[in-house]
Amino acid sequence: MSHLGERVSALVDGELNHHERERALAHLTFCADCRSEVEAMRALKGRLRALPGPSMPTDLTMSLLRMGEPGGPLPPRMRPFPDGSSQEKSAPAFGGVSLPGPYSFAPVDNRPRRGVGFGLTGPGRGQRSSTRRKVGYVAAGVASAAVAIGTLFVVGGSDPKPVVPPVEMFKQQHNTTVPYGTPASAVPRP
Amino acid sequence: MSRLPTAAVASAAVLLLVLAVTGGSAHAAAPDDNETDDSGLALLRQAAGAARAESYYGTQFVTSWSPHGSVSSLIEITSTPGLGMTVRPTVTDPEASGTLERVDPASPAGGLVAPQDEMIDVMARNYQVVAAGGGQVCGRPSSVVHVVRPGGADAARYWIDDASGVILRREILDGRGRLASASAFIDFRSTAAAPKIAAATDTSVYAAPDVLALQAKGWTFPSVLPGRLELFSASEAEGGYLRLGYSDGLSVISVFVQPGTLDEEGLGGWRSERRGGHTIWVRDSVEQELIWASGGHVYTVFTDAPADMVDAAVAALPHDPEPGVWERLGRGAQAVFAWVNPFE
Ligand SMILES: [Zn+2]
Numbered sequence: 001m002s003h004l005g006e007r008v009s010a011l012v013d014g015e016l017n018h019h020e021r022e023r024a025l026a027h028l029t030f031c032a033d034c035r036s037e038v039e040a041m042r043a044l045k046g047r048l049r050a051l052p053g054p055s056m057p058t059d060l061t062m063s064l065l066r067m068g069e070p071g072g073p074l075p076p077r078m079r080p081f082p083d084g085s086s087q088e089k090s091a092p093a094f095g096g097v098s099l100p101g102p103y104s105f106a107p108v109d110n111r112p113r114r115g116v117g118f119g120l121t122g123p124g125r126g127q128r129s130s131t132r133r134k135v136g137y138v139a140a141g142v143a144s145a146a147v148a149i150g151t152l153f154v155v156g157g158s159d160p161k162p163v164v165p166p167v168e169m170f171k172q173q174h175n176t177t178v179p180y181g182t183p184a185s186a187v188p189r190p
Numbered sequence: 191m192s193r194l195p196t197a198a199v200a201s202a203a204v205l206l207l208v209l210a211v212t213g214g215s216a217h218a219a220a221p222d223d224n225e226t227d228d229s230g231l232a233l234l235r236q237a238a239g240a241a242r243a244e245s246y247y248g249t250q251f252v253t254s255w256s257p258h259g260s261v262s263s264l265i266e267i268t269s270t271p272g273l274g275m276t277v278r279p280t281v282t283d284p285e286a287s288g289t290l291e292r293v294d295p296a297s298p299a300g301g302l303v304a305p306q307d308e309m310i311d312v313m314a315r316n317y318q319v320v321a322a323g324g325g326q327v328c329g330r331p332s333s334v335v336h337v338v339r340p341g342g343a344d345a346a347r348y349w350i351d352d353a354s355g356v357i358l359r360r361e362i363l364d365g366r367g368r369l370a371s372a373s374a375f376i377d378f379r380s381t382a383a384a385p386k387i388a389a390a391t392d393t394s395v396y397a398a399p400d401v402l403a404l405q406a407k408g409w410t411f412p413s414v415l416p417g418r419l420e421l422f423s424a425s426e427a428e429g430g431y432l433r434l435g436y437s438d439g440l441s442v443i444s445v446f447v448q449p450g451t452l453d454e455e456g457l458g459g460w461r462s463e464r465r466g467g468h469t470i471w472v473r474d475s476v477e478q479e480l481i482w483a484s485g486g487h488v489y490t491v492f493t494d495a496p497a498d499m500v501d502a503a504v505a506a507l508p509h510d511p512e513p514g515v516w517e518r519l520g521r522g523a524q525a526v527f528a529w530v531n532p533f534e
Contacts, residue, residue: 011281018261018474025262025281029251029376038281160512163448164456165481165490166429167473174444174477174492175290175299179422179437180308180396 003027004034012041230319230335233350234310240355241295241304243271248328248378249280250301254371254476256497261476267301267375269356275300298442298477298494301373303357305439308396309422313337313439316418317345325349327358328378337440343367346440354380362440362496370496371476399424404432411447416502417495419443436503441495443503448490451512452483465501468509485510 004024010016011024028035247268253260264280275293277300295304305313313319318338325334327349337346344367349359359374401413404424413421415436423435432447452471454462460471460481471481478500480491485508493500 014281019259021281022260022262025251025264028264029374032377035249035377042281160486161450162453163450163488164453165446165448165488167479167481167490170444170446170490171479171492173433173446174442176294176297177423177435177442177444178294178296178306179302179435179442180306180312181294181296 003031004037008034008037008041012038012045228314228319229321230337230348231310231314233321233333233335234305234313234319234348235307236355237348237350237357238296238304238306238310240351241269241300241357244354244356245270245381246354246356246379247381248375250373250375252301252371252373252476254478254494255369256478258474261474263476269295301357301360302440302442302494303360306396309437309439311439312420312422312437316439322347324352327351328375330358330378332358339365349374351378351380356380362494364496364498366498371494398422409447411445412506415443415506417499419495419499419503438495438499441493441499443491443493443495443500445507446490448488449486450488451486452481452488457481466505466509470504480504482509483512484508486512 004011004027007016007020007024011021016024028038247266250265250267251262252265253262266276266278266280268276270276273292275295276289276291277293278289290299293300296302296306296309318340320336320338322334322336325332331352332349333352335348335350336344337348339345343365344363346363347359347361348357350356351358356378358378359372361372362370364370399421401411401421401424404411404426407426409426409432411421411424411432411434418438419436420438421434422437423433425433427433430449432445434445434447436443436445454471457471460473462469462471464470468482473479477492477494478497480489480500482489482504487508489507491500491504493503495503
């Protein structure tokens with residue numbers, strides 16, 4: 001893979017699509033040159049936009065000087081990323097060589113085990129509810145059916161409330177969990 | 191977001207090569223036959239201490255693999271004794287959370303590089319933790335520790351910096367020995383210890399979750415999940431949801447349970463998958479994120495565990511149909527009967 005070249009800017013701005021980004025990041029793992037380009041570009045954009053941010057050890061001056069140099073020819077623009085849609089999923093080709101994917105998954109038997117083992121229910125539910133329900137019907141049968149049905153609907157409540165999980169809050173709680181310890185207090189910077 | 195799994199898998203394969211090349215000789219090193227006991231435990235415990243005591247910064251590459259491909263991020267880490275870590279994404283990522291400050295190195299956000307003693311105990315119960323010779327990470331001599339499954343396959347590998355004692359690289363492998371996640375410093379600087387802020391001594395003692403109290407409130411939940419996952423915390427939050435934490439000593443699975451049905455319209459950025467006849471909502475992230483509805487409850491799972499472990503754990507959690515008219519009638523009858531028979 002050639003250097004990131006002009007894609008550095010798009011990477012810093014978050015404008016690359018998922019697999020372009022993945023490959024650019026993979027390149028950064030072994031290319032210190034492009035890493036420093038990314039650092040410099042980010043610092044430059046940060047200054048231009050006067051965005052607040054923690055100052056990291058980036059030699060901005062040197063980077064700017066280097067960017068100002070006429071320099072040699074730009075690295076050849078990278079071939080567009082392989083088009084995933086035209087290739088077999090199980091045999092991704094890279095550089096003309098087929099590489100085994102890290103995952104070649106057999107379908108996992110994902111069926112839930114009903115009735116035994118790992119039951120998880122909330123308040124007012126659980127295994128007792130089926131027996132209780134039968135007894136409940138007997139009790140209800142004592143009363144006038146119409147009245148009972150009405151009562152049961154009221155007590156049972158209407159449809160459970162539709163909820164959207166507060167995923168960012170949950171994610172934050174997961175990420176700051178200290179297993180077997182006391183909760184930490186990681187603070188996201190606004 | 192457009193997804194091209196093939197390219198993602200290709201880049202994952204490239205990264206595998208990269209990691210293999212930069213990982214030094216550790217992979218090639220033959221396991222020491224003399225090291226049949228938990229010879230790596232002391233190293234890991236020291237590393238946990240070093241992550242809190244040492245002052246360092248660097249750039250870390252984090253990747254996770256799933257059947258759908260790979261997701262990577264490049265983060266900058268600054269660790270200061272007493273203040274925890276600052277974790278900042280290097281490049282803008284609309285999916286990633288922003289900068290985190292005062293991150294505990296024992297938390298998933300801190301890369302679980304300073305696990306509590308109890309977590310290392312759990313690791314030692316579930317796996318064999320062996321010293322596996324020396325290696326290198328970003329040019330620094332390191333001690334390698336392998337966490338081995340009973341069958342002999344690696345469940346995790348750690349590279350511990352000989353100079354600072356900090357974990358420089360951490361790999362989690364799935365049941366088939368494939369990389370599930372890897373985080374590795376590609377640039378690491380151990381900084382001179384600044385005027386040491388007295389690190390707050392953690393005097394708190396780990397207390398097991400009060401399962402009985404939650405059961406008395408009507409919650410029931412498994413204390414273990416497949417894959418050697420044990421419950422380390424369970425609590426009812428103020429918002430009326432249940433929060434559960436499971437771990438095998440290596441990974442963490444957080445399960446959030448809310449009463450209600452799932453408002454699928456509100457799930458922007460999530461996509462649905464059919465698994466075992468059930469609809470599961472997932473999102474692309476370095477960690478695995480899953481949402482589903484079951485029997486009047488909504489389950490949300492966040493985890494850094496390997497995909498096969500997550501699949502088994504999720505399959506073991508409830509996937510019941512949504513409550514219909516008859517179930518609501520039953521619930522009402524149950525409540526009525528409770529009035530009729532107060533001794534029930
Ligand atoms: Zn480069």
